[in-house]
Amino acid sequence: MLLVPCPHCGPRNSADMSYRGEASSRPDPASTTPAQWRDYLYMEHNPAGWLRENWYCSSGCRRFFTVERHTVTSEFREPPLPGSKTALPLSKTAEAGAGTDQQGGEK
Amino acid sequence: MIRRLEPQSGEVIDRESPLKFTWNSKKYVGYAGDTIVSALLANNRQVFSRSMKYHRPRGVLTADYWDPNTTVQVGTEPNVRGAHRLLEADMKVSAQNAWPSLDFDIKAANGLFGRFLTAGFYYKTFIKPQRLWPLYEKVLARFAPGGVVDLNTPHGYHDKRYAHPDVVVAGGGPAGLAAAISAAKAGMSVMLVEQNHRLGGHLRWGTDQDRETADDLEESARDAGVEILTDSAVTGRYDDNWIAISQRDHPGVVERLIKARAKTLVVAAGLVERPYVFSGNDLPGVMLSGAVRRLINMYAVRPGNRAVVLTANAEGDAAVADLERAGVEVARVVDARAGETISKAAGSSKQLGSVTLADGSTVKADLLVTAAGWTAPTSLLNMSGDRPSYDPAAARFFPTALPDNVIATGGLVGDGSLDELIAHGISSGELAAQRAAAVKHRLRSTVTRAQNPQGPEPPVQPDRRIGLSRAPHPELYRSDTHGMVDFSEDVSSKDLVSAAAEGFDSVELVKRFTTATMGPSQGKLETVNTVAVLAEARGETIEEVGTTVWRPPYAPISLGALAGRVFEPVRVSSLHEWHTAHNMTPILAGQWIRPEHYGDPGAEVTNVRTNVGIIDVTPLGKLDLRGPDVPKLLNLLYTNKWSKLPVGRVRYGMMCAEDGVVLDDGVTGRLGEDHYLMTTTSSGAGQIWQWVEMWLQTEHPDWQVHVTPVTTGLTSINIAGPKSRELLMRLVDDVDLSAEAFEYMNVRTGTIAGVPDCFMWRIGFTGELSFEVHVPAGFGLHVWEQLIEKGADLGIGPFGLEAQRIMRLEKGHFIVGQDTDGLTKAPTTGLRALIKLDKDDFAGKPELEWALAPEAPELPVLVAITPTDPRLVPDEACQILREGTTEIVGRITSSRFSPSLQRSICLGQVTPEFAAAGTTLTVRLCDGSDATAKVMEHHAHFDPEGVRLRG
Numbered sequence A: 001m002l003l004v005p006c007p008h009c010g011p012r013n014s015a016d017m018s019y020r021g022e023a024s025s026r027p028d029p030a031s032t033t034p035a036q037w038r039d040y041l042y043m044e045h046n047p048a049g050w051l052r053e054n055w056y057c058s059s060g061c062r063r064f065f066t067v068e069r070h071t072v073t074s075e076f077r078e079p080p081l082p083g084s085k086t087a088l089p090l091s092k093t094a095e096a097g098a099g100t101d102q103q104g105g106e107k
Numbered sequence B: 001m002i003r004r005l006e007p008q009s010g011e012v013i014d015r016e017s018p019l020k021f022t023w024n025s026k027k028y029v030g031y032a033g034d035t036i037v038s039a040l041l042a043n044n045r046q047v048f049s050r051s052m053k054y055h056r057p058r059g060v061l062t063a064d065y066w067d068p069n070t071t072v073q074v075g076t077e078p079n080v081r082g083a084h085r086l087l088e089a090d091m092k093v094s095a096q097n098a099w100p101s102l103d104f105d106i107k108a109a110n111g112l113f114g115r116f117l118t119a120g121f122y123y124k125t126f127i128k129p130q131r132l133w134p135l136y137e138k139v140l141a142r143f144a145p146g147g148v149v150d151l152n153t154p155h156g157y158h159d160k161r162y163a164h165p166d167v168v169v170a171g172g173g174p175a176g177l178a179a180a181i182s183a184a185k186a187g188m189s190v191m192l193v194e195q196n197h198r199l200g201g202h203l204r205w206g207t208d209q210d211r212e213t214a215d216d217l218e219e220s221a222r223d224a225g226v227e228i229l230t231d232s233a234v235t236g237r238y239d240d241n242w243i244a245i246s247q248r249d250h251p252g253v254v255e256r257l258i259k260a261r262a263k264t265l266v267v268a269a270g271l272v273e274r275p276y277v278f279s280g281n282d283l284p285g286v287m288l289s290g291a292v293r294r295l296i297n298m299y300a301v302r303p304g305n306r307a308v309v310l311t312a313n314a315e316g317d318a319a320v321a322d323l324e325r326a327g328v329e330v331a332r333v334v335d336a337r338a339g340e341t342i343s344k345a346a347g348s349s350k351q352l353g354s355v356t357l358a359d360g361s362t363v364k365a366d367l368l369v370t371a372a373g374w375t376a377p378t379s380l381l382n383m384s385g386d387r388p389s390y391d392p393a394a395a396r397f398f399p400t401a402l403p404d405n406v407i408a409t410g411g412l413v414g415d416g417s418l419d420e421l422i423a424h425g426i427s428s429g430e431l432a433a434q435r436a437a438a439v440k441h442r443l444r445s446t447v448t449r450a451q452n453p454q455g456p457e458p459p460v461q462p463d464r465r466i467g468l469s470r471a472p473h474p475e476l477y478r479s480d481t482h483g484m485v486d487f488s489e490d491v492s493s494k495d496l497v498s499a500a501a502e503g504f505d506s507v508e509l510v511k512r513f514t515t516a517t518m519g520p521s522q523g524k525l526e527t528v529n530t531v532a533v534l535a536e537a538r539g540e541t542i543e544e545v546g547t548t549v550w551r552p553p554y555a556p557i558s559l560g561a562l563a564g565r566v567f568e569p570v571r572v573s574s575l576h577e578w579h580t581a582h583n584m585t586p587i588l589a590g591q592w593i594r595p596e597h598y599g600d601p602g603a604e605v606t607n608v609r610t611n612v613g614i615i616d617v618t619p620l621g622k623l624d625l626r627g628p629d630v631p632k633l634l635n636l637l638y639t640n641k642w643s644k645l646p647v648g649r650v651r652y653g654m655m656c657a658e659d660g661v662v663l664d665d666g667v668t669g670r671l672g673e674d675h676y677l678m679t680t681t682s683s684g685a686g687q688i689w690q691w692v693e694m695w696l697q698t699e700h701p702d703w704q705v706h707v708t709p710v711t712t713g714l715t716s717i718n719i720a721g722p723k724s725r726e727l728l729m730r731l732v733d734d735v736d737l738s739a740e741a742f743e744y745m746n747v748r749t750g751t752i753a754g755v756p757d758c759f760m761w762r763i764g765f766t767g768e769l770s771f772e773v774h775v776p777a778g779f780g781l782h783v784w785e786q787l788i789e790k791g792a793d794l795g796i797g798p799f800g801l802e803a804q805r806i807m808r809l810e811k812g813h814f815i816v817g818q819d820t821d822g823l824t825k826a827p828t829t830g831l832r833a834l835i836k837l838d839k840d841d842f843a844g845k846p847e848l849e850w851a852l853a854p855e856a857p858e859l860p861v862l863v864a865i866t867p868t869d870p871r872l873v874p875d876e877a878c879q880i881l882r883e884g885t886t887e888i889v890g891r892i893t894s895s896r897f898s899p900s901l902q903r904s905i906c907l908g909q910v911t912p913e914f915a916a917a918g919t920t921l922t923v924r925l926c927d928g929s930d931a932t933a934k935v936m937e938h939h940a941h942f943d944p945e946g947v948r949l950r951g
Ligand SMILES: [Zn+2]
Pocket: A006, A007, A008, A009, A010, A057, A060, A061, A062, A063
């Protein structure tokens, strides 16, 4: 189970959190088109690499927060602050070749 | 003849403590410390099971946890590993999967079945014709392995534990013990997990000096404060070193699942001895060298009279010495290192008789011992992302690349003297401690707002351990004959060869097609032989074929341990005790236990319609909202307008998700200038709180709104019926409750039965004149009892959820999630007037705008429906069909018999074509017959003008 770095509570089990999906900004409802709106609602970009995503600390501080996670290594980093270009590493538990066979299942 | 030996210096049995037990209803005696299997062997019982497909008699193979042939039933517990489970007094042990019986000689039938039960047999044979499957199933059930599940088995107590050790060590052999000791001495909290009943690994069946070393290590580990778990297993390793441990040595608990978040994991799983593949390798009397050594040295059991030993390593040589010391005649030692091997074994179906060597000579023997090599149980390394690679010179797989927080030691990484293994364990424990310290530092500094008390993060320590060498070992997998590869699944090398010939070229496919490695041993014994046979069949190397991936669990874990205790809270209101004392029939609604009724829901309805009733509606979600920007929030969440709601007024609202689908509904009242109370559906309480927080935190963090969930802080009681005002007036002095002063959809704050600060509002879910009061929970029971007492002469009675559901259906009020589903957009409910598209923004607005555009396809419509037969109540979710066809045009979403109208009433969703009042519908009932029904003009079957509730 992933350790998710809540900025308020510190590292917590992902089961203590609600995953809110990829961070994307809500289109202006006054001017949005059906295509834009449904892209926002339903489409995930699912990259093999860094992904900005939202979590809700549902069993902890109950705050929503945004982090960047590497979908291959499960490394977390803080998203860049507005105006800055570099991201801050939050956890370096990057694991060689990890991520493909940890789902359990048949044997 | 197998028998108990004179006392052995390393035996684990207590000859002072004989234990009586039964095996297939016959009485035997063993000793404390015996496993079920060692006790039976000492009584000269050699056949423990019949194999899964061919029903061949099977004896001991490995005499440890992984033995595929000694799974037995103990009392009501099936699938017990007989070579691992310790004997207990009066144990009732029986064979399982022993059709037709353990002793019946089924040799004649064997050939018959053998011809049919080839690889893929089940897939090919039973796929067609489908109608015969019930017949096949009946026959196959008799063949099926596994024990008998007694449905009346008493519940065992299982538990869970969450642990946060610095280091978990998987495996309590010499290397694992040494690693645990050195990590603990470096200041780390260490958990050491061993699958066997004693620590020490292979030292337990070694020399006196070996056992002394094991005892010394064990004592040092205890002195160093290592937490030791025996008869337990690390069953999985997941992201960020989330470690699952099944513990069976915890007092009072059958099995406990420990979820440990380790900073580093040391894997010291040792090596598993591999069987050799040859014709007759599953005959009782064919054993691995480790089995023989365990039986002689630990259990003082002489495993046979006359033995042939195939040895490729020191363990095999040691087995020869053990056998000779135990008085077994060693007729022939076949040394694989000198190029010798065996060809096949033969005998009666129940006992080995002779062994044929590769040179063609035959030796009579009742015991054949093989020491053909090792399998590295790299499961936990696989789960850490490693892909072990094969070394032909050492004839086994080795780890390649591991993440920083997983460290392997012992037999998994190489060979060496005992001193070298211990030295490697010590340096592995030190490395684990150093890396754990770095992880600890990092976890603490992850709280970005916290001051970091520890200074800069220490660098990850590079691996500077002196490695273990790899001892050369002959590659010994299959003789020149075919034999069993997977003993638990009855898969032979011949099956694998024919699977390869059928075109299954990937080892993962062969595994699934033949089921090799999928039995209870989970590949520990079979995987490498499977790969080797496949490589041979395809003319490739083992490295080219590669292995299957080992997945969790490493060892089986019971469903009870996985379920553990239930952590889900059960919620009750402050009135629960009263309900219980007054004949409540409870119903579980979400997490809540609520009164469904108090005996007769129909009578409860009639009483509310005639007199007055009270219902406990505490589970209603309640959010206390304060701040100047609450109206903005309400405008955003609800589809209707909230800017002009005056103090003292209540309004109904419907919430949509961003896709326009109905999310929740309820009333919100304005209690003061900047103070509102929002109610949600009972089931939506948690979700809507999160929904509100999300909008405030992510989209509008500048809005000044403070949200406090007060669902259980207030006891909520709905007082409904024509006499409800009269009743409430008897308890309230400081609020004018008259129809003129306190109109429908208004809210007041006042004192009820002496309890100040109660909110009361007039709403009408039941369709009657009704007041919903929200009382500080500590006084809930007092107010409820006062209502009952003061209303006695008015005919007051409590009513439950069922009466409320009937009354709301009589009124045509829909329930979100019952009459709507995950596709129901807001206009379907009929509340078009509540969707204010002229607002700048609200959740779901764009979708509703498009859904209501003239060119958009029409949405389904929620309508009230009355069956033609007034006594017929169609089940909820019955489909509505276009007459004479099977085209589905709608469904019944709610249905009840109305005590007020004395007829059946329904709500349903239909396509627009069928929505007009008076339309005749065809309802397909659960029994397959059709009934007709009619669409009504109003949602409300009862009092459509709402005279009663406004009264
Ligand atoms: Zn938090």
